[in-house]
Amino acid sequence: MIKNNVETIIEGNKVVYKRYFDVSTELLFEVWSMPEHLSEWWGPDGFTLTTKRMDFINGGIWEFVMHGPDGHDSKNKIQFTDIKEPHYIYYKHLGDGEGDQDVHFESKIIFEKVEEGTNLIMEQIFPSKEELERVNGKYGAIEGAKQHIGNLAKYLETLK
Template sequence: MANQMTATVEGKELILERVFKAPSKLVFQAFSDAEHLKRWWGPRGWDLTVCTVDFRPGGVWHYCMKCMDPNQGDFFGMESWGKAIYEDMVEAKKIVYVDYFSDAEGSTVEGMPSSHITMTFIEQDGATKLISRARYESEEALRKVIEMGMEQGVTETWDRLAEHLASQQ
């Protein structure tokens, strides 16, 4: 893909950047609306089987990604639950939330790292530069999610987002 994601680690912060060929309003909607998220969130071979979004400060996004690809071996059939609690948002400009690993009931999973994420959407000639800054409690917590393959997962997820955005224009 032409617009590859870049990843930079600064202490206990992971900074991801990528340019999407879509206006910032649409990219923002793709992150804030459940109907959009259901179409692209998750790495290849994973579907969002549960997705509820209460997009307001203090609101919760709760979701389940399920591996639907039998070619992914032991991952096939696996579920991965997550929860975000929104703190702030500015239409087409910014989303701030705390991201957690969760269970089906929405309880956070003990021992798994959470992150404080600020996503910035910058309009550039009809395209959008997305900058995601994820701050972890410690460098060790960040290292743990990187070792879990989070960077590859986000790369595939954002590739799917680019495809989804192209289909919406």
């Protein structure tokens, strides 16, 4: 069983984050799939979220803005590529949808039932190892993802 800290594994162009949550697989899936939940926890420390539109279906698009603590807004566009409730959500991050943001990667969010809780396994796959290093250097992507999962944990505590 994965402990409450985020385990992080870097393998070439892929980063895998793992953490155990003492909640049902169904609840963990729900907070990843509904805008009203996502707005409460999505993003690194200090960020807030505004969803512009979300079609949570295979092939559907989620457009959102992340508002940074420094006042900078970042538009984002995600396309869901494969969803199987409550087991996984796969998506492609398409940048900002306008060609301005230069971050493209695929994510696999896997919800693994373990005893009374759930292991969250979040994989981010970049086009190359160099691209992962560039994005991490420019945006602090790996630390940001750890904070992202930490904010999820804090939000889940409010639902217990």
